[in-house]
Amino acid sequence: MREIFTPQSLVEFLYNNPEAQYDEDTLNEIFADDFLLELFAEEADRMLASQGRTCEPSKRTLLMVDQMAAMKHFSSANNHSLIFVS
Amino acid sequence: MKAQPMSDELLVQNYIQGDHKCFQQLVKRYKRKLYGYIYVAVKDPMVADDLFQETFLKVVTTLNSGSYREEGKFIQWIMRIAHNQIIDYFRKGNKFPQVSVIGNEDDDIFAYISSDEPNMEECLVTDQINSTLNYLVEQLPDDQREVLKMRIYYDMSFKEISEETNVSINTALGRMRYALINLRRMIKDREEVLIS
Numbered sequence: 001m002r003e004i005f006t007p008q009s010l011v012e013f014l015y016n017n018p019e020a021q022y023d024e025d026t027l028n029e030i031f032a033d034d035f036l037l038e039l040f041a042e043e044a045d046r047m048l049a050s051q052g053r054t055c056e057p058s059k060r061t062l063l064m065v066d067q068m069a070a071m072k073h074f075s076s077a078n079n080h081s082l083i084f085v086s
Numbered sequence: 087m088k089a090q091p092m093s094d095e096l097l098v099q100n101y102i103q104g105d106h107k108c109f110q111q112l113v114k115r116y117k118r119k120l121y122g123y124i125y126v127a128v129k130d131p132m133v134a135d136d137l138f139q140e141t142f143l144k145v146v147t148t149l150n151s152g153s154y155r156e157e158g159k160f161i162q163w164i165m166r167i168a169h170n171q172i173i174d175y176f177r178k179g180n181k182f183p184q185v186s187v188i189g190n191e192d193d194d195i196f197a198y199i200s201s202d203e204p205n206m207e208e209c210l211v212t213d214q215i216n217s218t219l220n221y222l223v224e225q226l227p228d229d230q231r232e233v234l235k236m237r238i239y240y241d242m243s244f245k246e247i248s249e250e251t252n253v254s255i256n257t258a259l260g261r262m263r264y265a266l267i268n269l270r271r272m273i274k275d276r277e278e279v280l281i282s
Binding site: 007008011014015016027028031032034037038040041042043044045047048051053055056057058060061062064065066068069070071 | 101106109110113117118119121122123125126127129131134135136138139142143146158159161162165166169172173176210214
C-alpha cells in the first residue's frame with residue numbers, strides 16, 4: 001500500500017524521521033516528476049509569502065552559482081604563452 | 087515559427103564544451119523547482135540558498151571533471167544531489183552558523199557568523215587558486231618546473247637540487263629565477279584576461 005504525502009509531510013518523513021525507510025526508486029520518480037516538483041515550488045511560494053518573497057534563490061546565490069560555472073571553465077582554458085627561457 | 091527549446095542533454099554537452107550560456111539556461115530552467123524542494127525541507131531561506139549553491143557547486147565540479155554520466159533526467163540528478171545535501175544538513179543537527187538580522191527580514195550573506203571551518207566561497211577560491219597555480223607550473227619548461235617543484239613542494243635546498251639534477255648551484259638558482267619570472271608573467275597575463 002502506498003502512503004499519501006503532501007510536500008510538507010514527505011519532507012517530514014524523509015528528513016525528520018530517523019526510522020524512515022523509503023524506496024529509492026520512488027524517490028527517483030518524485031525527482032523526475034515536473035508536476036510533483038511544481039507542488040513543492042508552490043508550497044514554498046505559500047510559505048515564503050509572509051516574508052514578501054517568492055520561491056526564488058537570492059540574487060547573490062544565483063550570481064555565485066553563475067560565477068562558479070564560469071570560473072571552472074576559465075581554469076581549464078589553455079591560453080598561455082611563455083616568453084623567458086633559461 | 088517558435089524554436090524548440092534545447093534539451094537538457096544538449097545544454098549539458100554544450101556547457102561541458104565551453105558554452106557558459108547553456109549552464110545559465112539549465113539554472114533558469116530548474117532553479118524554482120530545486121529551490122522549492124530545498125526550502126520546504128529546511129524552512130529557512132538562508133539555509134536553502136546555501137544548499138542550492140552547494141548543489142550547483144557539485145554539479146559544476148562533476149560536469150567539468152568529465153565524470154558526469156547521463157543516467158536518467160538532469161533534474162533527477164540535481165535533485166538527488168540536493169537530497170543528499172539536505173540529509174547532510176540534518177545530520178549535522180541543523181548547526182549551520184547563522185544569526186537573525188535585526189530589523190531586516192531579507193536574506194543577507196553577512197548574517198552568517200564566522201566559523202573556523204572555511205566556507206564554500208573560501209573553499210572555492212582556494213581550490214581555484216591551487217588549480218590555476220598547478221596548471222601554470224605545468225606550463226613551465228621542464229628544467230624550470232623541476233627546480234621549482236623540488237624547492238617549493240619538496241623543500242629541498244639549492245645544494246640538494248644541484249646534486250639531484252647534476253647542475254651547478256648557480257644554474258639551479260637561475261632556473262628558479264626564470265621559473266618565478268615566467269609564473270609572474272603568466273599570472274599577470276591571466277589577470278589581464280580576467281579584467282577584460
